[in-house]
Amino acid sequence: MTESKHFSTCPMDCPSACALEVTQTDGRVTGLRGNRDHPFTRGVICGKVARYVEIQNGPRLTSPLLRVGAKGADHFRPVTWEVALERIVTELQRVIQRSGPQAVFAHFYAGTMGLVQRSAVERLVHRAGFSRMAPTICASIAGAGWLAGVGRKIGPDPAEMRHSDLILLWGINAVSTHINLMTFVREARQQGARLVVVDPYRTRTARLADQHLDPRPGTDGALVAAMIHVLLEEGLSDPEFLAERTDFDPEVREHFRQRSPEWAAPITGLDPAVIRAFARDYGRARAPFLKIGFGLSRQANGAVNLHAVSCLPAVTGAWRRVGGGALLSTSDCVRIDDEAVLQSHWLAQRPSRILDMSRLGALLTGAAVDPPIEALLTFSANPAAACPDLSAVRRGLLREDLFTVVHEQVMTDTARLADVVLPATTFLEHEDLYKSYGQTTLQWAKPVVAPTGAARCNHDVVDAIARGLGFDEPPFRRSVAETVRTVLADSGLPPPESWPNHPWLDVTPSPDAAHFRHGFGQADGRFHFRPGWRDPAMPTLPDHWPVNRRDRADEASRYPLDFMTPPDHAVLNSTFAGLDTVQKRRGPPVLMLNPADAAARGIGDGQPVVVFNDLGRLTLTARLTSDVRPGLCLCESNRVADEFPEGIGLNLLTHADRTAPAGGPAFHDNRVEVAPA
Numbered sequence: 116m117t118e119s120k121h122f123s124t125c126p127m128d129c130p131s132a133c134a135l136e137v138t139q140t141d142g143r144v145t146g147l148r149g150n151r152d153h154p155f156t157r158g159v160i161c162g163k164v165a166r167y168v169e170i171q172n173g174p175r176l177t178s179p180l181l182r183v184g185a186k187g188a189d190h191f192r193p194v195t196w197e198v199a200l201e202r203i204v205t206e207l208q209r210v211i212q213r214s215g216p217q218a219v220f221a222h223f224y225a226g227t228m229g230l231v232q233r234s235a236v237e238r239l240v241h242r243a244g245f246s247r248m249a250p251t252i253c254a255s256i257a258g259a260g261w262l263a264g265v266g267r268k269i270g271p272d273p274a275e276m277r278h279s280d281l282i283l284l285w286g287i288n289a290v291s292t293h294i295n296l297m298t299f300v301r302e303a304r305q306q307g308a309r310l311v312v313v314d315p316y317r318t319r320t321a322r323l324a325d326q327h328l329d330p331r332p333g334t335d336g337a338l339v340a341a342m343i344h345v346l347l348e349e350g351l352s353d354p355e356f357l358a359e360r361t362d363f364d365p366e367v368r369e370h371f372r373q374r375s376p377e378w379a380a381p382i383t384g385l386d387p388a389v390i391r392a393f394a395r396d397y398g399r400a401r402a403p404f405l406k407i408g409f410g411l412s413r414q415a416n417g418a419v420n421l422h423a424v425s426c427l428p429a430v431t432g433a434w435r436r437v438g439g440g441a442l443l444s445t446s447d448c449v450r451i452d453d454e455a456v457l458q459s460h461w462l463a464q465r466p467s468r469i470l471d472m473s474r475l476g477a478l479l480t481g482a483a484v485d486p487p488i489e490a491l492l493t494f495s496a497n498p499a500a501a502c503p504d505l506s507a508v509r510r511g512l513l514r515e516d517l518f519t520v521v522h523e524q525v526m527t528d529t530a531r532l533a534d535v536v537l538p539a540t541t542f543l544e545h546e547d548l549y550k551s552y553g554q555t556t557l558q559w560a561k562p563v564v565a566p567t568g569a570a571r572c573n574h575d576v577v578d579a580i581a582r583g584l585g586f587d588e589p590p591f592r593r594s595v596a597e598t599v600r601t602v603l604a605d606s607g608l609p610p611p612e613s614w615p616n617h618p619w620l621d622v623t624p625s626p627d628a629a630h631f632r633h634g635f636g637q638a639d640g641r642f643h644f645r646p647g648w649r650d651p652a653m654p655t656l657p658d659h660w661p662v663n664r665r666d667r668a669d670e671a672s673r674y675p676l677d678f679m680t681p682p683d684h685a686v687l688n689s690t691f692a693g694l695d696t697v698q699k700r701r702g703p704p705v706l707m708l709n710p711a712d713a714a715a716r717g718i719g720d721g722q723p724v725v726v727f728n729d730l731g732r733l734t735l736t737a738r739l740t741s742d743v744r745p746g747l748c749l750c751e752s753n754r755v756a757d758e759f760p761e762g763i764g765l766n767l768l769t770h771a772d773r774t775a776p777a778g779g780p781a782f783h784d785n786r787v788e789v790a791p792a
């Protein structure tokens with residue numbers, strides 16, 4: 116028996132981007148653990164990835180597959196890569212000849228966050244003139260909200276929390292979604308800091324907090340406006356910071372003067388005294404660290420709310436202090452030039468249309484799409500689970516005239532509906548570079564084991580399809596290793612072997628940069644209370660913007676309950692959802708419902724219920740709990756279609772409406788009615 120240890124990086128779409136230590140025994144991966152030397156990972160990884168061997172050595176796709184029989188019948192036959200590629204090339208050429216290259220659409224996301232693998236398909240899109248994709252499924256609403264005020268996606272290093280006396284986790288369920296952050300929260304609490312969680316339901320994170328505030332979903336703008344009202348009225352603001360470092364002026368002051376806690380109370384469902392006390396706690400804290408999550412942005416008014424929350428440290432000048440300020444994302448800590456991956460220069464010759472990935476259902480089924488999508492290439496994504504308005508997505512994927520290719524590691528809800536399924540390597544089988552949106556290192560990971568079966572990485576599959584289509588340029592003939600080196604060189608970064616902390620590179624911004632001491636990321640260097648939304652319907656100042664499902668008269672009355680679909684603890688998006696062990700441990704999907712709402716409907720604990728709205732109906736098991744307030748119910752997401760009697764996933768009940776200002780689904784902004792099944 117030969118055993119060896121290897122460095123790697125978790126490739127999941129998770130802000131932690133953990134540095135891993137992987138054990139390999141006789142050519143197989145036998146264990147994964149957190150790297151103890153990495154400054155953010157500190158030896159801790161989540162329970163999900165700790166069991167990654169169940170995927171790595173589990174029911175993987177090992178060979179290309181061709182569909183046999185009707186779509187969705189789930190019959191495939193294994194073929195060689197040659198046969199699969201020939202089929203793909205023939206079908207794509209047929210579509211291109213008939214309807215032009217824009218009839219081909221590549222839908223890809225963050226199954227791997229690796230810089231080289233994740234975006235590989237874009238160079239084929241650019242060269243061939245396929246339809247381009249607006250990557251809105253996750254971070255576009257939050258990003259817009261943050262950039263409107265702060266202007267740049269950096270902020271204080273979570274390691275600063277130990278200097279903070281108040282930690283706010285706002286719209287983030289870090290215990291489930293960003294476990295390593297909790298290491299720093301724990302350290303701060305040992306030094307005496309208080310922890311407050313703002314989340315509409317009592318999450319695992321909220322349970323740990325000194326205080327949990329549970330505003331109704333989509334009302335953070337109102338809560339913050341009232342907090343700022345109190346901060347200004349009670350002398351808890353920093354007038355010098357406001358005058359010198361922000362666009363604050365008498366008009367802004369007058370706006371907040373009209374937003375009292377009494378005004379916000381009926382909107383948020385919080386007691387005015389609670390809002391007032393919370394504002395005072397924030398205003399009196401010396402160095403409050405505000406960690407903002409993505410969850411609060413997944414609302415129709417999410418960008419407005421997120422911008423509002425980001426205003427708090429600008430009012431009190433908390434940015435000035437070590438341990439104070441706010442952090443959404445660290446993604447601008449390092450500037451990566453990935454033109455070697457993307458080859459976007461080809462766009463100049465063939466600028467193609469841009470389609471919104473979150474509206475895949477409408478794109479595949481709508482009459483207004485011209486030319487219609489006739490071929491779909493899916494990489495590192497599982498739209499038949501992750502996209503909103505699933506019934507439209509599913510109808511689209513079932514179109515007999517749609518040619519679908521899915522490149523995957525495991526059989527997923529999307530792969531089941533494909534014409535050709537291609538086996539993909541895992542991060543333990545291919546090389547890549549990883550930046551992070553929650554910590555401040557760049558990492559490099561090499562393969563630990565050989566590919567499983569005939570699996571190939573995204574980079575190689577894209578290049579093989581491109582060459583089959585006759586694109587023979589050098590960018591389609593480079594190895595992954597060469598591309599990694601070119602990306603680093605183009606970004607002005609040294610090759611990985613020379614990184615002092617090999618295999619990671621510290622890209623932590625200076626404290627001055629992280630606290631914007633030389634100016635915020637706006638042209639005028641100031642923090643903007645005026646978000647300057649280009650969409651004239653959006654409020655000009657931080658406010659409650661009543662455009663959510665609850666605010667639509669027709670829907671609010673027919674569907675009396677707010678309904679959210681936040682991520683499950685044990686599953687990351689759809690990764691791990693297919694494992695038997697996970698499904699057994701989780702049991703069937705559960706609807707969390709307040710006992711008062713259950714009583715009004717004659718629903719008992721553990722009883723099957725139907726949850727429905729205009730989009731569809733799903734059967735779940737009721738769990739009566741005061742973890743949700745009256746009027747709110749929710750189902751933690753990330754299930755496979757087979758776990759529901761209806762054979763379709765939770766996103767059946769979520770809307771795909773384009774959210775202002777830049778698109779993106781409002782996954783937690785739904786209305787439903789619930790009845791005994």
Ligand SMILES: Nc1nc2c(c(=O)[nH]1)N[C@H]1C(S)=C(S)[C@@H](COP(=O)(O)OP(=O)(O)OC[C@H]3O[C@@H](n4cnc5c(=O)[nH]c(N)nc54)[C@H](O)[C@@H]3O)O[C@H]1N2
Pocket residue numbers: 128129130253285286287288289291292293313314315316318331332333334335407408409410411412413414679681682683684685686687688753783
């Ligand atoms: N276990 C697990 N971890 C994950 C993932 C997963 O699926 N499972 N997904 C990964 C990905 S892709 C991402 S983007 C991150 C996301 O991780 P987070 O940033 O934590 O975002 P979410 O989990 O979507 O939502 C966080 C919380 O926001 C709350 N929320 C919903 N609406 C509102 C609101 O209007 N106001 C406020 N204040 N809160 C609200 C939800 O109840 C939820 O508890 O997690 C990553 N990590």
Ligand SMILES: Nc1nc2c(c(=O)[nH]1)N[C@H]1C(S)=C(S)[C@@H](COP(=O)(O)OP(=O)(O)OC[C@H]3O[C@@H](n4cnc5c(=O)[nH]c(N)nc54)[C@H](O)[C@@H]3O)O[C@H]1N2
Pocket residue numbers: 128224225226227232252253494495496497498500501502522523524525527539540541542573680681682687688689690752753765766769782
């Ligand atoms: N209801 C509801 N829906 C949601 C959310 C929610 O909170 N609620 N969250 C949303 C969010 S934040 C996000 S980011 C999206 C995620 O949406 P997606 O990114 O579409 O969902 P994933 O489940 O992460 O799918 C990634 C797939 O990529 C595969 N994969 C992993 N690595 C590789 C690789 O190297 N190559 C290839 N070819 N495949 C690979 C995995 O096996 C997995 O099946 O879901 C969104 N959907």
Ligand code: SF4
Pocket residue numbers: 125126127129130131132133160161162163164165292293294295687
């Ligand atoms: S999913 Fe997140 S917390 Fe878990 S190992 Fe990966 S990066 Fe770390």
Ligand SMILES: [Mo]
Pocket residue numbers: 128252253254
């Ligand atoms: Mo995400």
